[in-house]
Amino acid sequence: xxxxxxxxxxxxxxxxxxxxxxxxxxxxxxxxxxxxxxxxxxxxxxxxxxxxxxxxxxxxxxxxxxxxxxxxxxxxxxxxxxxxxxxxxxxxxxxxxxxxxxxxxxxxxxxxxxxxxxxxxxxxxxxxxxxxxxxxxxxxxxxxxxxxxxxxxxxxxxxxxxxxxxxxxxxxxxxxxxxxxxxxxxxxxxxxxxxxxxxxxxxxxxxxxxxxxxxxxxxxxxxxxxxxxxxxxxxxxxxxxxxxxxxxxxxxxxxxxxxxxxxxxxxxxxxxxxxxxxxxxxxxxx
Amino acid sequence: xxxxxxxxxxxxxxxxxxxxxxxxxxxxxxxxxxxxxxxxxxxxxxxxxxxxxxxxxxxxxxxxxxxxxxxxxxxxxxxxxxxxxxxxxxxxxxxxxxxxxxxxxxxxxxxxxxxxxxxxxxxxxxxxxxxxxxxxxxxxxxxxxxxxxxxxxxxxxxxxxxxxxxxxxxxxxxxxxxxxxxxxxxxxxxxxxxxxxxxxxxxxxxxxxxxxxxxxxxxxxxxxxxxxxxxxxxxxxxxxxxxxxxxxxxxxxxxxxxxxxxxxxxxxxxxxxxxxxxxxxxxxxx
Numbered sequence: 001x002x003x004x005x006x007x008x009x010x011x012x013x014x015x016x017x018x019x020x021x022x023x024x025x026x027x028x029x030x031x032x033x034x035x036x037x038x039x040x041x042x043x044x045x046x047x048x049x050x051x052x053x054x055x056x057x058x059x060x061x062x063x064x065x066x067x068x069x070x071x072x073x074x075x076x077x078x079x080x081x082x083x084x085x086x087x088x089x090x091x092x093x094x095x096x097x098x099x100x101x102x103x104x105x106x107x108x109x110x111x112x113x114x115x116x117x118x119x120x121x122x123x124x125x126x127x128x129x130x131x132x133x134x135x136x137x138x139x140x141x142x143x144x145x146x147x148x149x150x151x152x153x154x155x156x157x158x159x160x161x162x163x164x165x166x167x168x169x170x171x172x173x174x175x176x177x178x179x180x181x182x183x184x185x186x187x188x189x190x191x192x193x194x195x196x197x198x199x200x201x202x203x204x205x206x207x208x209x210x211x212x213x214x215x216x217x218x219x220x221x222x223x224x225x226x227x228x229x230x231x232x233x234x235x236x237x238x239x240x241x242x243x244x245x246x247x248x249x250x251x252x253x254x255x256x257x258x259x260x261x262x263x264x265x266x267x268x269x270x271x272x273x274x275x276x277x278x279x280x281x282x283x284x285x286x
Numbered sequence: 287x288x289x290x291x292x293x294x295x296x297x298x299x300x301x302x303x304x305x306x307x308x309x310x311x312x313x314x315x316x317x318x319x320x321x322x323x324x325x326x327x328x329x330x331x332x333x334x335x336x337x338x339x340x341x342x343x344x345x346x347x348x349x350x351x352x353x354x355x356x357x358x359x360x361x362x363x364x365x366x367x368x369x370x371x372x373x374x375x376x377x378x379x380x381x382x383x384x385x386x387x388x389x390x391x392x393x394x395x396x397x398x399x400x401x402x403x404x405x406x407x408x409x410x411x412x413x414x415x416x417x418x419x420x421x422x423x424x425x426x427x428x429x430x431x432x433x434x435x436x437x438x439x440x441x442x443x444x445x446x447x448x449x450x451x452x453x454x455x456x457x458x459x460x461x462x463x464x465x466x467x468x469x470x471x472x473x474x475x476x477x478x479x480x481x482x483x484x485x486x487x488x489x490x491x492x493x494x495x496x497x498x499x500x501x502x503x504x505x506x507x508x509x510x511x512x513x514x515x516x517x518x519x520x521x522x523x524x525x526x527x528x529x530x531x532x533x534x535x536x537x538x539x540x541x542x543x544x545x546x547x548x549x550x551x552x553x554x555x556x557x558x559x560x561x562x563x564x565x566x567x568x569x570x571x572x
Contacts, residue, residue: 129500129502130502131502131503131504132503148502149499149500188494188500191493191497192493192497192498192501192505193504195489196489196505196508196509199485199508200504200508201559201560201562201563201567202537202540203537204563205559206477206533206540207478208474209566209569210474211474211477211478212478212569212570214415214435214474214478215478215570216416216434216478216479217417218486218511219482219570221507221511222483222508222511223482223508225504225508226567230557230564233556233560234560237544237548237556238548238551238556241549241551244545244548245549248541248542249542251541252542252545255488255534255535255537255541258488259531259534262527263527263531265527267520270523270524271517273487273488274520276490276491277487277488277512278490278512278516280493280495280509281486281490282513283495
C-alpha cells in the first residue's frame with residue numbers, strides 16, 4: 001500500500017466543508033492522521049461522535065504542530081487569522097489552504113501577515129463550490145467534492161510549487177480545479193452566489209405570512225437558500241460588499257424593466273426579458 | 287361498483303395540468319368517459335399516445351356536447367373564451383371550471399359573457415397550486431393534486447350549489463380546497479408565484495455567461511423556475527400586471543436596503559434583513 005501523501009492534517013473548523021474534507025481524506029487514504037480543530041473544548045466530543053476526524057481539539061497550536069497540510073474551513077471573517085496562526089506552528093514545508101466563499105480580503109490579509117517568504121510554507125486560497133441545504137459535521141460527506149468545482153485564487157505571492165500542490169490536494173478530493181485571481185473570483189461569485197442569496201432572502205421577506213398558504217414549489221425553490229445562517233451570510237456579504245451591491249442594483253434595474261413593461265402592458269418586452277432569463281438558466285441545466 | 291359521478295368530461299387543453307386532471311379522474315373511477323380537446327388535429331395522436339384520455343379531438347363543440355363537467359386548462363389568455371364556448375354546448379346542468387393561475391380577469395370575462403343565468407350551468411374559477419419543472423401531457427401524473435392546495439374563486443355570480451360541486455370535484459382529485467375572491471387570489475399569487483418567477487428570471491439574466499462555471503446549487507435552486515415557458519408566463523404576468531408590478535417594486539426596495547447596508551458596511555442591518563428572510567422561509571419548510 002503506498003504511503004499516504006499527507007502525514008498530519010489539521011482541519012480548522014469542522015462543519016459541513018471541514019468535516020467533508022476530513023472524511024474524504026481518510027476514506028481515500030490520503031492522510032495518515034486528521035486532526036479537527038474546534039472552537040471550544042465543549043465541541044470536541046460532538047465532532048468525535050460524528051466520526052469524521054481521528055482526533056479533535058480546541059488547541060490550534062498543538063493540532064498544527066508538525067502538520068504538513070492545514071485546511072482552514074471556519075467562517076470567512078476568521079480564516080485569515082486562523083491561517084496565519086496555523087502557519088506559525090505547521091511544518092516548514094506545509095501547505096495551508098482554505099474553503100472560504102470570498103477570497104480577495106482573505107488572500108490580501110494573509111499575504112500581508114504571512115510569517116515567511118520562502119518557497120516552502122505557503123498559503124493558497126481555495127473555494128470549493130460545494131455545499132447544500134444542510135450544515136454542520138453531521139452533514140459531512142466524503143463525496144461532497146466529487147463533480148464540484150474548486151476555485152484556486154493564487155496571488156503574486158503564491159509560489160508556483162504551492163499552487164501545484166494545492167491543485168493536487170483539491171483534485172485529490174474529487175473536485176475539478178479552476179484558477180483565477182481573488183478579485184475575479186469575488187466578482188463572479190457575487191453574481192452566482194451572493195446576489196442570488198440576497199434575492200432569495202428578499203423574495204421570502206417580502207412575501208406576507210398570510211400568502212404562504214398559496215406558496216408552491218416555485219416559491220420553495222426560489223427562496224430555498226434563504227434558510228442559510230444569517231450570521232455566516234452577514235460575514236460573507238460584508239467580505240464582498242462592493243461587487244454584491246453592484247449586482248443587487250443591476251438586479252433592481254432588471255426588476256424595474258419588468259415593472260415598467262407591466263405598467264405599459266408591453267407583452268413583447270416581457271417575453272424578451274423572460275427569454276433572456278430562460279436562455280441563461282438553460283445554459284446551466286437542472 | 288358505484289356509478290362514476292361524471293358521465294362525460296371534456297378537458298380543454300391537455301398539458302401537464304389537464305392531462306393530470308384526466309388521469310386522476312380515470313384512475314379514481316370518477317368519470318365514465320374523458321375527452322381531451324387539443325389545439326389542432328395534428329396533436330390528437332400525441333395525446334392519445336400518452337394514455338391520459340379516452341378520446342381526443344380538436345373539435346370543442348363535439349367534445350363538450352352533453353358533457354356534465356368541463357375543465358379548461360389552456361393558457362390563461364384563452365381560458366375565458368374556451369369556457370364560454372364550452373358552456374354553449376355542454377349539458378344544461380354542467381359544471382365548468384378551470385386551472386388558470388390568474389383569476390380576476392378570467393372570472394370577470396366569463397361572468398360578462400356567460401350564456402345563462404340559471405342555477406344549473408355554472409362556472410367556478412379554480413387554481414390548483416400544482417405543477418413542477420416538467421410540462422406537457424407526458425409529464426401528467428394522477429397524483430399531481432394530492433397534497434396540493436386548490437384555490438376556488440367564486441364571484442357574486444357563482445351559485446352556491448355550483449361552488450359546492452366545484453369543491454367536491456377538486457377535493458375528489460386529492461387537493462385541499464380554499465376559497466377566496468378572484469382579486470385576493472391574484473394579489474397573493476403575485477407574491478408567492480409571479481414575483482418569484484420574475485426574480486428567478488432576472489437573477490438568471492443578470493448572471494454573465496462566463497460566471498456560470500461557478501454556479502452551484504444555490505444559483506440552480508434560485509433560478510430554477512426561470513426555465514418555464516416565456517410564452518405562457520408572458521400571458522400570466524400580463525393578466526395580473528398591477529399586483530406584480532407593485533410586488534417587484536417592493537422587492538427592488540428590499541434589494542436596495544441590502545445594497546445601502548453593504549455600502550455602509552452595516553453588518554447589523556444586513557443580519558436583520560437576512561433574519562427576516564430566513565424566518566419567512568422557515569415558516570414554509572423545505
